[in-house]
Amino acid sequence: MESSFQALGQAQPSRLLASGLDWRRRSVNIVMTALIAGAFVLAMLPLFSLVFEVAKRGIPGLSADFFTTDARGVVGGGGASHAIMGTLIITGVASLISVPIGIMAAIYLNEYGTGRLRRALTFFVDVMTGIPSIVAGLFAYALFEIFFGPGIRLGVMGSVALSLLMIPIVIRSAEEVLKIVPDHLREAAYALGTPKWKTITKIVLPTAFAGLVTGVMIAVARIVGETAPLLVTTGVVDSMNTDPFNGRMQNLAVYAYNEYRSPGVMKQAAYDKAWAAALTLIAIVMVLNVAARLVYRRYKTEIR
Amino acid sequence: MDRAFAHAATAAALTILVILAGVAAFLVAEGAPALTAAASDLPGGKGFIDYVAPLAFGTVLAAALAAVIAVPLAVAAALFITHVAPPRIALTLGYLIDLLAAIPSIVYGLWGIFVLGPAAVPVMKWLEEKLGFIPIFDGPASVTGRTMLVAGLVLAVMILPIVSAVAREAFAQAPRRLQEGAQALGATRWEMIRMTVLPFGRSSVISGAMLGLGRALGETMAVTIILSVSGAVTFNLIGQANPSTIAANIALNFPESSGLAINALIATGLVLFAITLVTNMGARAIIARQERI
Numbered sequence: 001m002e003s004s005f006q007a008l009g010q011a012q013p014s015r016l017l018a019s020g021l022d023w024r025r026r027s028v029n030i031v032m033t034a035l036i037a038g039a040f041v042l043a044m045l046p047l048f049s050l051v052f053e054v055a056k057r058g059i060p061g062l063s064a065d066f067f068t069t070d071a072r073g074v075v076g077g078g079g080a081s082h083a084i085m086g087t088l089i090i091t092g093v094a095s096l097i098s099v100p101i102g103i104m105a106a107i108y109l110n111e112y113g114t115g116r117l118r119r120a121l122t123f124f125v126d127v128m129t130g131i132p133s134i135v136a137g138l139f140a141y142a143l144f145e146i147f148f149g150p151g152i153r154l155g156v157m158g159s160v161a162l163s164l165l166m167i168p169i170v171i172r173s174a175e176e177v178l179k180i181v182p183d184h185l186r187e188a189a190y191a192l193g194t195p196k197w198k199t200i201t202k203i204v205l206p207t208a209f210a211g212l213v214t215g216v217m218i219a220v221a222r223i224v225g226e227t228a229p230l231l232v233t234t235g236v237v238d239s240m241n242t243d244p245f246n247g248r249m250q251n252l253a254v255y256a257y258n259e260y261r262s263p264g265v266m267k268q269a270a271y272d273k274a275w276a277a278a279l280t281l282i283a284i285v286m287v288l289n290v291a292a293r294l295v296y297r298r299y300k301t302e303i304r
Numbered sequence: 305m306d307r308a309f310a311h312a313a314t315a316a317a318l319t320i321l322v323i324l325a326g327v328a329a330f331l332v333a334e335g336a337p338a339l340t341a342a343a344s345d346l347p348g349g350k351g352f353i354d355y356v357a358p359l360a361f362g363t364v365l366a367a368a369l370a371a372v373i374a375v376p377l378a379v380a381a382a383l384f385i386t387h388v389a390p391p392r393i394a395l396t397l398g399y400l401i402d403l404l405a406a407i408p409s410i411v412y413g414l415w416g417i418f419v420l421g422p423a424a425v426p427v428m429k430w431l432e433e434k435l436g437f438i439p440i441f442d443g444p445a446s447v448t449g450r451t452m453l454v455a456g457l458v459l460a461v462m463i464l465p466i467v468s469a470v471a472r473e474a475f476a477q478a479p480r481r482l483q484e485g486a487q488a489l490g491a492t493r494w495e496m497i498r499m500t501v502l503p504f505g506r507s508s509v510i511s512g513a514m515l516g517l518g519r520a521l522g523e524t525m526a527v528t529i530i531l532s533v534s535g536a537v538t539f540n541l542i543g544q545a546n547p548s549t550i551a552a553n554i555a556l557n558f559p560e561s562s563g564l565a566i567n568a569l570i571a572t573g574l575v576l577f578a579i580t581l582v583t584n585m586g587a588r589a590i591i592a593r594q595e596r597i
Binding site: 111 | 305306308309310312313316317318319320321324326327330331333334376380381384385388389397401404406407409410411413414417418419420464468492493494495497515518519521522523524525528529551554558559562563566569573576577580581583584585588592
C-alpha cells in the first residue's frame with residue numbers, strides 16, 4: 001500500500017532510488033514497531049514473574065494456622081491472624097477518616113468551588129498525591145509524639161498516616177465521577193425548587209454512587225499494602241490487638257518485612273511466611289480491584 | 305441547612321491545606337532539634353549536613369536511574385497501547401500496565417531480593433568484565449545482587465505505570481487529522497508517530513517522567529530491602545558498597561532509634577519532603593500549562 005503510493009509520487013527515472021528509499025523507510029518502520037512491541041512485552045515480564053513467584057513461594061506458607069493463630073510465644077512458628085486483623089482495622093479506620101473528607105472535598109471542588117481557591121486546591125490535591133509514604137508516617141509520628149511523648153506506637157497512628165495517602169486518591173476519583181453527572185439533572189432539581197444541598201444528596205450522589213464506591217475500593221487497594229508509614233507508627237508485636245487506641249498493632253505488610261528481616265532460627269519457615277503474607281496482600285489488592293470494576297459495571301447509573 | 309452543607313464541603317476541602325501545612329509544620333517542629341544540636345550529638349558525629357548529604361545523593365541517584373530506565377519503556381508501552389496494538393485489546397493491555405501500580409511495595413522488595421537480584425548477578429559480572437572501563441560498572445561486581453542497579457530496576461518497574469499512564473493519555477489525544485494527514489501523504493506508521501504523536505505528547509512525557517521521579521524519590525521498602533548500604537558516595541552501580549537513600553535510611557533506623565536520632569531522621573524526612581514537593585510541583589505546573597493551551 002505504502003510502496004504503491006510512493007511509486008506514484010516518484011518520477012519514473014528515479015524508480016530504483018525510490019524503491020531504495022522505500023526499503024529503508026519500511027525497514028525503519030518495522031524495526032521501530034518491533035521495538036515498541038518489544039518494550040511492552042519487556043514491561044510486562046516483571047508482572048508475570050512477580051505474580052508467578054509470589055504464588056509459587058507463597059503457597060507453602062499458607063495453612064489454616066496462618067489465618068487463625070497469632071505468633072505469641074511461638075519460636076519460628078505461629079500464624080499471622082494478628083497481622084491480618086491489624087491490616088483490616090488500620091485500613092478500616094483510615095477509610096473512616098478519608099472517605100468523608102475526600103468525598104466532601106470532591107463535592108466542594110465540583111459543586112461549590114470557583115476561581116482561585118478551587119484552582120489552588122486542585123493543585124494541592126495533586127501535590128498531596130506525591131507525598132512519599134514514609135513522610136506520611138513521620139508526620140503521624142511527629143503529631144502523636146507531641147501529645148503522647150516519644151516512642152509512641154498505636155494502630156490509629158498508622159490509620160492517620162494512611163489517610164494522608166488515601167484522601168487525595170478518594171478526592172481525585174470522586175471528582176471524576178461527580179463531573180460526569182449531567183448538569184440537566186441538577187437543573188431539573190433546581191427548577192422544582194430543590195435546595196442545593198438536597199440536589200447534591202438526593203440527585204447527584206445517588207447518580208454517582210457506583211463510581212464513588214469503585215473509587216473508594218481502588219483507594220483502599222492502594223493503601224492496604226503500604227509498609228513504610230506503618231513501620232514507623234504501629235510498631236511490631238506478636239499478639240492480637242484489636243484496639244487501635246491502645247498499644248502496638250501488627251499488620252500484614254510489616255509482618256512480611258519482619259519475617260524477612262529477622263527470620264530467627266527457622267529461616268525458611270520465616271521466609272515462607274513472608275511470602276505467604278505477600279501473597280495474601282496481593283490477593284486482597286486483586287480482589288478489591290476486580291470487585292471495584294464489577295460494582296461499577298453492575299450498578300452504574302445509565303446516563304443519557 | 306443549605307449553608308451548613310456548603311460550609312461542611314468547604315471545610316473538607318480546606319482540610320487539604322491544613323494537612324499539607326501540618327505535615328510541614330510538624331516535621332519542622334520535630335526535625336528542628338537535630339538542626340540546632342551540636343554536631344557531635346548526631347548520628348555520624350559530623351553535623352546534619354554531612355549526615356543527610358550522602359543520603360540525598362543516594363536518593364537522587366536511585367530515582368534518576370529508575371527514571372532513565374523506565375521512561376523510554378513507559379513511552380514505548382504507551383505507544384504500543386494507543387497506536388500499535390489492535391484497539392479491541394488496547395483497554396485490557398492498559399489495565400495490565402496499571403496492575404503493576406497496584407502491587408504493594410513490600411512485594412516488589414521481596415521479588416527484588418529473592419528473584420531479580422540473584423538473576424542479575426551474572427549480568428553484573430558480565431558488565432564488570434566487558435564494560436568495567438565505564439565508571440558506573442566499575443565493580444567489583446556484587447555476588448548478592450543487592451546493588452544500586454537492581455534497586456533502580458525495581459524502582460523503574462514501580463514507576464513505569466504512572467509514566468505510562470500520563471503518556472498514554474496524551475498520545476490518545478493527539479489530533480486525528482494530523483495522523484490521518486500524515487498517513488494519506490504516505491508516511492509509515494513510525495513516521496506518523498514520530499512526526500505527529502510524539503511532538504504532541506512531549507510535554508506530557510516530561511511531566512509524567514517527573515511524576516515518576518517523584519514517586520521513585522520517596523519509595524521506601526523496595527530500596528530498604530534490596531540495597532546493601534554502606535554510606536559510600538559512589539556512582540558505581542554494581543558494587544557491594546552503595547549509598548543509602550533518605551527513605552530507606554529512615555525505615556532501617558527509625559524502629560530502633562530514640563532521642564536525638566529520631567529528630568535527625570525526621571529532619572531527613574523533611575529534606576525528602578522538600579525534594580519530592582519541588583519535583584511534583586514542577587510536573588504539575590507543566591501539566592497545568594499544557595491544559596491551558
